[in-house]
Amino acid sequence: MSQLPQNMMILDRMNELGSTDPLFSFALDELLCRRAGHGGPAVCHIWRHPQAFVLGSQDLRLPNAREAMEWLESNGWPVAVRNSGGAAVPLDGGVVNLSLIFPNSVEGHSGYQFDFEAMFKLIREALSSTGRVVEKGLVEGAYCPGDYDLGIDGRKFCGIAQRRQVNATIIQAFVVAEGSGSSRAEFVRAFYDIASGGDDSLGHPIVEGQSTASLEELAGLGPMGAFSFAGAVKNVLAGAGIAASYDVSSLPNQIEIEEKIASIRARYAQVERS
Numbered sequence: 001m002s003q004l005p006q007n008m009m010i011l012d013r014m015n016e017l018g019s020t021d022p023l024f025s026f027a028l029d030e031l032l033c034r035r036a037g038h039g040g041p042a043v044c045h046i047w048r049h050p051q052a053f054v055l056g057s058q059d060l061r062l063p064n065a066r067e068a069m070e071w072l073e074s075n076g077w078p079v080a081v082r083n084s085g086g087a088a089v090p091l092d093g094g095v096v097n098l099s100l101i102f103p104n105s106v107e108g109h110s111g112y113q114f115d116f117e118a119m120f121k122l123i124r125e126a127l128s129s130t131g132r133v134v135e136k137g138l139v140e141g142a143y144c145p146g147d148y149d150l151g152i153d154g155r156k157f158c159g160i161a162q163r164r165q166v167n168a169t170i171i172q173a174f175v176v177a178e179g180s181g182s183s184r185a186e187f188v189r190a191f192y193d194i195a196s197g198g199d200d201s202l203g204h205p206i207v208e209g210q211s212t213a214s215l216e217e218l219a220g221l222g223p224m225g226a227f228s229f230a231g232a233v234k235n236v237l238a239g240a241g242i243a244a245s246y247d248v249s250s251l252p253n254q255i256e257i258e259e260k261i262a263s264i265r266a267r268y269a270q271v272e273r274s
Helices: 024-036 057-061 065-074 112-126 181-195 215-219 225-239 254-273
Strands: 009-013 043-047 051-055 079-081 089-092 095-103 150-152 155-164 168-176
Touching: 009 225, 024 043, 024 095, 024 155, 024 168, 024 254, 043 225, 051 057, 057 065, 057 079, 065 079, 065 181, 079 254, 089 095, 089 181, 095 112, 095 225, 112 150, 112 155, 112 168, 112 225, 155 181, 155 215, 215 225
Parallel strands: 009 043, 051 079
Antiparallel strands: 043 095, 051 089, 095 168, 150 155, 155 168
């Protein structure tokens, strides 16, 4: 993992499932990114959220997006719009989220491709002991599709998105580690069916159930696959000389995080109303 800065620190929040606001971790990433761009440490943030449905800004442009969001919320799924790229993604305890946060001045940094390749290589190495080959490239029919979909045997388990600030970058991945990938894909398809009014010509992802699988299903990580995967990521980082834990006492305080959440929410409220 020579692409990652040696001063990177690990912020492991796998067990912090108390926050009900799905934007909490995205706001924390934003604040840590700002710090990294002004001399603070690079960070590998590992986190989960108990249950939320996170949209991309383009999802809000579908004609019945408001109706679809109300359907989600009535079924116990809080909805948020993230400030990185990508489309709709359901989060739950079986999904591990990775954020790599580093200054744009890091050696070898050359923008978009560097960022995505760094995440791809980290995840590939973390799964190397399973003997499964991690493939990179668009998986047809998957939710939150992109050129850096990661899959095994043609089925997606991970999507990657990027958020760039002036002086630093966040590269975010969601990794479906446990449970049924196809049930999550069918859930996302149901959201789009409502949001689009059943019109598949609007440019949104056309999701197919069998496009997605979990690492429990694909790589034999077992029912505790989320923790197995997170542990494997930390082992890879430790092997690259990155093992220091982020000092949680120096994290942004609650007021800072709440202000950032409000800022993100206000920004995308404008898109929602347009």
